[in-house]
Amino acid sequence: MRKIEHIGIAVKDLEASNELFRKLFGEGPYKEEEVESEGVKTSFFASGPNKIELLEGTREDSPISKYVAKKGEGIHHIAFDVDDIYAEIERLKGEGFIVLNENPKKGADNKLVAFLHPKSSNGVLVELCQEIS
Numbered sequence: 001m002r003k004i005e006h007i008g009i010a011v012k013d014l015e016a017s018n019e020l021f022r023k024l025f026g027e028g029p030y031k032e033e034e035v036e037s038e039g040v041k042t043s044f045f046a047s048g049p050n051k052i053e054l055l056e057g058t059r060e061d062s063p064i065s066k067y068v069a070k071k072g073e074g075i076h077h078i079a080f081d082v083d084d085i086y087a088e089i090e091r092l093k094g095e096g097f098i099v100l101n102e103n104p105k106k107g108a109d110n111k112l113v114a115f116l117h118p119k120s121s122n123g124v125l126v127e128l129c130q131e132i133s
């Protein structure tokens with residue numbers, strides 16, 4: 001785990017939240033991207049060397065829609081940057097973490113991603129991200 005890649009925040013209305021975070025950061029998102037496979041649309045803000053990802057569900061069955069319906073808006077996951085996501089998945093499985101998708105999938109912002117079940121990480125949804133070179 002090299003560093004925190006981004007913190008994901010689940011929101012009801014991406015456009016309204018973009019406006020709010022534009023005020024917070026003093027500048028708008030550097031990227032907006034829909035990830036059809038996850039049923040999400042996202043926007044990314046740079047916060048110094050770190051990133052904030054805002055996510056709105058685009059389908060009722062999206063993890064974000066379900067999360068917001070159940071818990072409301074708020075911090076949804078912490079993403080970590082890894083060098084080799086395949087090796088990291090094997091390592092974390094060996095350490096007893098529950099890997100939700102052992103085959104990494106294409107995420108936003110040009111990444112391969114995988115997730116650990118929050119039940120195995122003290123109630124925190126962890127995302128692994130490897131830059132697609």
Ligand SMILES: CC[C@H](C(=O)O)C(=O)SCCNC(=O)CCNC(=O)[C@H](O)C(C)(C)COP(=O)(O)OP(=O)(O)OC[C@H]1O[C@@H](n2cnc3c(N)ncnc32)[C@H](O)[C@@H]1OP(=O)(O)O
Pocket residue numbers: 008035038040042053055063064066067070076077079100106107108109111113115117118119123124125127
């Ligand atoms: C990939 C694009 C983008 C990127 O960065 O590239 C993204 O980040 S996409 C982000 C959205 N996608 C995901 O979150 C995929 C992984 N998530 C899942 O597979 C599910 O959300 C899962 C398995 C974490 C929960 O789904 P489930 O259908 O089981 O929902 P429940 O409400 O029944 O939850 C079960 C249990 O987990 C707790 N929970 C759910 N979500 C979270 C969360 N984000 N953080 C912490 N805990 C969470 C929920 O409260 C339930 O606990 P319980 O004690 O039973 O109430």
Ligand SMILES: [Co+2]
Pocket residue numbers: 006008053077079127
């Ligand atoms: Co994310």
